[in-house]
Amino acid sequence: DQQVKQNSPSLSVQEGRISILNCDYTNSMFDYFLWYKKYPAEGPTFLISISSIKDKNEDGRFTVFLNKSAKHLSLHIVPSQPGDSAVYFCAASAGNNRKLIWGLGTSLAVNP
């Protein structure tokens, strides 16, 4: 049972345009959400996070939006750059041990 779902396995965007990556979750107990970026042959790199008490968090070109009623979050990258081409994972946690539950990832390709 996939508690964190990234329904788009891949996304292709033109350089300079906006990239929107989506993530849905089923467990209403999740209270902290993270996005990680992964390049081939490297470990995931933390990108941005959001607590369930907020609906938006921004860091430079990256913004995460959280819609708790829809159990949906999205990552916006503006403007997209070729170096952003990677696999993006959404992860969620709840409870005292902060165990991360991961989505399957979305492969983003930013074309020059």
Next chain:
Amino acid sequence: EAGVAQSPRYKIIEKRQSVAFWCNPISGHATLYWYQQILGQGPKLLIQFQNNGVVDDSQLPKDRFSAERLKGVDSTLKIQPAKLEDSAVYLCASSRLLGTQYFGPGTRLLVL
């Protein structure tokens, strides 16, 4: 600040052999995680340590996998005997108590 270190980066073994992976977390990080990531999936938590105690090992196949963090710093993960389905990337991550997890580069294991 040095990141999470892992070795070896790559390992090829035959089934039924044993293998060990090593991880040195970021200095001062109390919590250490071992994940298994199979191609096309998100990371799956195998075991979580807080200092030298186990917090969660519910998904560790204990008949063949073992892990230790004797002095609360570096850690080893062992597989004995290995099976074909153990072919994956083994990721180590660390965090301050239950904060954001930072990942090492991973060890790619191929079992033939």
